Amino acid sequence: MRDTSREWVFAERPEGEPDMDSFELRERDVPEPRHGELLVRVRYLSVDPYMRGRMRDSDSYADPWTVGEPLSGGVVGEVVESESDAYEAGDLVSGNGTWADYSLLDAANVAPVDPSVADLPAYLGVLGMPGRTAYFGLLEVGAPKPGDTVVVSGAAGAVGSVVGQIAKHNGCRVVGFAGSKEKVDWLTEDLGFDAGINYKQVDDYSAALDDAAPDGVDVYFDNVGGPISDAVFTKLNVDARVAVCGQIAHYNNEDVPTGPRKLPQLIAPRAKVQGLLVGDFATRFGEASEQLGQWVAAGDIEHRETVVSGLENAPDAFLGLFSGDNIGKQVVGVSE
DSSP states (O other): SEEEEEEEOOOOOOOSOOOOOGGGEEEOOOOOOTTTEEEEEEEEEEOOOTHHHTTTTOOOOOOOTTSSSSSSEEEEEEEEEEEEEOOOOEEEEEEEEEEEEEEEEEGGGGGOOTTTSSGGGGGGTTTHHHHHHHHIIIIIIIITTTTOEEESSSSSBBHHOOOOHHHHHHHHHEEEEEHHHHHHHHHIISOSSSSSEEETOOSOOHHHHHOOOOHHHEEEEEEOHHHHHHHHTTTEEEEEEEEEOGGGGTTTEEETOOOSSHHHHHTTOOOOOEEOOOGGGGGGHEEEEHHHHHHHHTTSOOEEEEEOOOOHHHHHHEEEEEEEESSSSEEHHHHO
């Protein structure tokens, strides 16, 4: 084990789209675990769109990052020192750590990782927070019924790709918005989506939806917001459900554009719109992890991770989320 550990520190709060000025790579002594902690050699770390909100100095569902402090998020790694009876050196775990070579994790808040079920990066995607978000967001908020048409924005991302597959398991017609032909082909040829819309090549989202979802929309799983959502809202059927998971189209806006007013479009269909935070289902995470693990092990849910190699490239991996560089889950390989 090395004596020092590289770690990324939050250098300054960005205005608009973040850039490398918000990140600083430092080197420090490898920390020592205290009672109840694990020292973990980070194998993979997660970068996620919600982290853009943590760059703002404002209250939200996730605490803002503090300037001058290490950046934090989901990690998968190997225990090298344990001050907990629950884990020992050599165990593989996932939990919340820092963007670093070595990170301290609270043993009470980690989960074991089984590489026989899936490769390690999957525990930051389909078998981690994004997978649980898809599971509860669709089944509990979207409440799909057989025969429903489910539309997913950001469908080739970590959450959307799982949402669509769970919807298919529930007998739904599934339409996904994604940003390239490669992504649309992945959705329709590999994941079983009934139709895909390349939003970068379509000028009229409303007309594209008429073709892809001719019977209207019963469930909309919104990861994006913006003009895509404006178009979907005009297609909602009676008793439609909208699960608002993310709004990445607006995360870098200092002033959010108004766009078409949506509320009148909810009246005739009596549609329900509900925001989604996966933490609200924390007491049921075990249920989701067990079911998702079974689906993955059986090959009933496919997954894909885009791995950016090298801790030094973590900021680039994060910034790439906003240009759609990833297919599936974006992760950083620290010590692959």
